[in-house]
Amino acid sequence: MPLTCQxxxxxxxxxxxxxxxxxxxxxxxxxxxxxRRLELGQPTVTTHLRKLEDEFGITLFDRIKRPIQxxxxxxxxxxxxxxxxxxxxxxxxxxxxxxxxxSFVVGAYPDLVLHHLPQPIQSFRSQYPDVxxxxxxxxxxxxxxxxxxxxxxxxxxxAPPSDDxxxxxxxxxxxxxxxxxxxxxxxxxxxxxxxxxAARWPLILAGPESLTRRTVxxxxxxxxxxxxxxxxxxxxxLIKRYVExxxxxxxASDFTLxxxxxxxxxxxxxxxxxxxxxxxxCTLKGKFLGKAVSNFIDTLVGDLxxxxxxxxxxxxARGLAAxxxxxx
Numbered sequence: 001m002p003l004t005c006q007x008x009x010x011x012x013x014x015x016x017x018x019x020x021x022x023x024x025x026x027x028x029x030x031x032x033x034x035x036r037r038l039e040l041g042q043p044t045v046t047t048h049l050r051k052l053e054d055e056f057g058i059t060l061f062d063r064i065k066r067p068i069q070x071x072x073x074x075x076x077x078x079x080x081x082x083x084x085x086x087x088x089x090x091x092x093x094x095x096x097x098x099x100x101x102x103s104f105v106v107g108a109y110p111d112l113v114l115h116h117l118p119q120p121i122q123s124f125r126s127q128y129p130d131v132x133x134x135x136x137x138x139x140x141x142x143x144x145x146x147x148x149x150x151x152x153x154x155x156x157x158x159a160p161p162s163d164d165x166x167x168x169x170x171x172x173x174x175x176x177x178x179x180x181x182x183x184x185x186x187x188x189x190x191x192x193x194x195x196x197x198a199a200r201w202p203l204i205l206a207g208p209e210s211l212t213r214r215t216v217x218x219x220x221x222x223x224x225x226x227x228x229x230x231x232x233x234x235x236x237x238l239i240k241r242y243v244e245x246x247x248x249x250x251x252a253s254d255f256t257l258x259x260x261x262x263x264x265x266x267x268x269x270x271x272x273x274x275x276x277x278x279x280x281x282c283t284l285k286g287k288f289l290g291k292a293v294s295n296f297i298d299t300l301v302g303d304l305x306x307x308x309x310x311x312x313x314x315x316x317a318r319g320l321a322a323x324x325x326x327x328x
Contacts, residue, residue: 202248
């Protein structure tokens with residue numbers, strides 16, 4: 001960690017790193033060894049020593065002898081600055097300790113909690129085992145409110161409203177709305193599928209606090225399309241199950257799709273109907289997060305940035321759409 005703290009002596013400025021360089025040279029009796037210990041260039045350490053000598057008007061080392069020896073002035077100087085260096089080392093150790101402890105609360109969509117967060121959380125806990133992380137699964141609306149109230153330190157969710165200056169958002173990846181049907185459903189033969197085509201079938205949607213649900217219902221209203229809502233819930237795994245057994249068709253987010261769904265569902269893109277959405281990390285602007293939260297955010301950024309749902313294996317939907325065939 002770079003040390004650039006300064007103290008004024010007379011009209012001169014002494015930097016803490018100069019004192020630390022001297023301390024290590026005095027202990028190791030070698031400029032080169034001290035430079036390696038501090039991960040600095042040897043000329044830099046030599047410059048630090050000369051600046052100290054110039055600022056105090058003293059000679060710290062007898063450079064003729066090998067290994068170099070402290071002068072009487074250097075010995076006194078070492079005795080005086082040793083408590084300073086020891087205090088800095090204690091401070092660094094305590095800060096490192098606090099970084100590896102603490103607690104915070106994370107909110108995320110249930111589908112992210114189920115499928116996308118286990119790996120980052122496992123990675124984070126293996127590196128910071130003493131940090132207590134509490135995880136809350138909620139839909140979009142409650143997550144935004146919990147971040148604004150300060151009850152959540154961060155939320156993994158869609159982008160907050162652009163006109164809300166109190167929230168800060170770090171984008172991780174894009175996602176899109178898709179139509180989920182039973183395998184070989186006749187809708188999969190339409191290209192492209194229109195919203196009124198899907199609305200001819202019973203609809204299964206997420207709960208009213210879901211951003212995807214809000215977007216879909218707004219589009220239905222704007223087009224004056226009537227629809228029959230037969231099921232609403234915020235658990236996409238249950239939505240997929242009821243699509244599979246034929247209760248209706250669903251409009252959901254593509255990041256909720258997983259390899260186990262390939263043989264159970266038909267899937268069609270709805271990019272022509274809905275814009276893509278942003279998934280990322282939402283925090284309250286100005287809220288002190290602490291080092292543990294910052295470390296967890298770094299883990300999320302490393303694990304989830306650029307996530308992209310792979311479509312190439314959805315042969316049922318793609319094959320039917322390409323051939324124009326429909327099922328009975």
